[in-house]
Amino acid sequence: MLIAILNQSSLVSNEDAATMTQAIAAQVRLDAAPLWDRAPAAVIFYTNPKDVPATAHGIALVDTIKDQPKGVLGFHTEDQGGKLWGVVATKPELDNGGKATTGDWSVSSVLSHEVLEMFIDPNCNLWANDGHGKAYSFEVCDPVEAPTYEVNGVSVSNFVTPAWFDPLSDHATAHYDKLDKLHAPFSILRGGYVVYESAGAEHQQSGDEFPAWRKEMKSGKLARTRRRLKQAEALLAPKTG
Numbered sequence: 001m002l003i004a005i006l007n008q009s010s011l012v013s014n015e016d017a018a019t020m021t022q023a024i025a026a027q028v029r030l031d032a033a034p035l036w037d038r039a040p041a042a043v044i045f046y047t048n049p050k051d052v053p054a055t056a057h058g059i060a061l062v063d064t065i066k067d068q069p070k071g072v073l074g075f076h077t078e079d080q081g082g083k084l085w086g087v088v089a090t091k092p093e094l095d096n097g098g099k100a101t102t103g104d105w106s107v108s109s110v111l112s113h114e115v116l117e118m119f120i121d122p123n124c125n126l127w128a129n130d131g132h133g134k135a136y137s138f139e140v141c142d143p144v145e146a147p148t149y150e151v152n153g154v155s156v157s158n159f160v161t162p163a164w165f166d167p168l169s170d171h172a173t174a175h176y177d178k179l180d181k182l183h184a185p186f187s188i189l190r191g192g193y194v195v196y197e198s199a200g201a202e203h204q205q206s207g208d209e210f211p212a213w214r215k216e217m218k219s220g221k222l223a224r225t226r227r228r229l230k231q232a233e234a235l236l237a238p239k240t241g
Contacts, residue, residue, distance in 0.1 A: 001039075001041035001042070001057065001119065001122075002041065002042045002044065002053060002055065002056040002057065003041050003042070003043045003044075003056070003057050003058070003059060003115055003118060003119070004044055004045075004046050004052040004053075004056040004057065004058040004059070005017065005021045005024075005043065005044065005045045005046070005058075005059055005060075005061070005111070005115075006045075006046055006049055006052070006058060006059075006060040006061070007045070007047075007060070007061045008060050008061060008062050009061040009062050009063050009090045010063055011063055011090045011091060011094055012061055012090050012100050012107055013100075014045075014047055016100045016101055016107075016108075017045055017061055018045045019101060019108075019154060020100070020101050020107065020108035020111055020112075020154050021043055021044065021045035021111075022045070022152065022154075023101075023108065023112075023151040023152045023153075023154035023156060024043050024108070024111060024112045024115050024151075024154075024156060025042070025043035025044070026151050026152060027112060027116075027151045027156045028040050028041055028043055028115065028116070028119060030151075031151075031159075031178055032116055032119060032120070032159060032178075035161050035162075035175070035178065036120060036161070036162060037162075038119075038120075041115075041119045043115055057084035057085065057118065057122075058084075058085050058086070059085070059086040059087065059088060059111065059114055059115065059118070060085075060086075060087050060088070061087075061088050061090055061107070061111065062087050062088070062089055062090070063089065063090055063091045064089050064091050064092070065087055065089045084118055084122050086114050086118060088107070088110050088111045088114055090107045093105050093106060093107050093110060094107070099155075101153075101154045101155065102150075102153075102154070102155050103148070103155055104146040104147055104148050104155070104191070105146065106148065106155045108154050108155050108156060109145075109148045109155045109156055109157045110157075112141075112148075112155075112156035112157040113141040113145070113157040116140055116141055116157060116159050117139060117140055117141055120138065120140045120159075121138040121139075121140070126138035127197070128165035128166075128186075129167070130167050130185065130186050130196075131167040131168075132167075133198055134186070134196045134197065134198040135196060135197045135198070136165065136186055136194060136195070136196045137194075137195045137196065138165065139193075139194070139195065140159045140160050140164075141157045141158070141159050141160075142188075142192060142193045142194060142195070143160055143164065143177070143182070143187070143188040143189065143192040143193065143194050144157075144158040144159065144160060144177045144178075144179070144181060144182065144188070144189050144191075144192050145157065145158070145189075145191050145192050145193060146158075146189065146190075146191030146192070147179070147181075147189075147191065149178070149179055158177055158178050158179050158181070158189075159177065159178055160176060160177045160182070161174075161175050161176060161177060161178070163175060163176050163185065164176045164177065164182065164185050164186065164187075165185065165186075166185055167185055167186070169185055171183060171184055188205065188206075188207050189207055190207040191207055192206070192207045193205070193206045193207070194206075
């Protein structure tokens with residue numbers, strides 16, 4: 001899997017875009033791929049869109065995302081040919097005190113978030129049953145969005161491991177997220193967020209420190225959360241015929 005990163009934002013330099021891409025590539029190769037027992041994806045920054053291989057999936061950095069609520073940071077989706085593509089908006093983070101490559105809610109951590117979720121669940125169609133009547137979406141960064149951690153001096157998103165989705169995992173020994181902040185499956189950090197289905201309805205839950213300006217990003221027509229909720233609605237719709 002090749003994920004091409006392009007910079008179409010006037011607010012982030014190509015130098016910063018290349019630096020964050022290199023850090024995220026290392027994160028996928030050294031952190032995410034081993035913990036998820038998967039072959040790593042290649043994550044490469046391209047200055048010229050014409051140089052991107054036809055087989056590559058892509059994520060572009062932009063200033064803002066059109067036709068989305070204010071504050072939407074990013075999404076990825078799939079075209080009819082199976083090609084994955086996404087965008088990450090830089091202005092919302094920078095307008096709310098975030099930096100390009102350092103600190104929580106940085107542009108680099110949002111790009112890391114989108115890359116990791118494209119890598120782990122590219123089609124946005126995986127759910128996990130908690131054994132107690134709830135089904136949780138495979139959003140590997142949402143539950144632990146903050147705090148972030150650094151790779152080569154660049155802030156990247158924390159992420160959960162397969163054990164987080166396993167209700168039978170051993171709480172005493174299981175590794176639930178990269179930073180070992182969680183101690184049980186289906187739990188969230190104070191800066192985290194989850195989408196789940198229960199009792200015939202979909203639900204969204206956020207931690208006490210999840211920023212209010214971030215909540216709006218979950219309602220955009222192309223946002224992953226909205227796609228998840230539509231899936232839940234389809235699963236719960238009464239069968240006819």
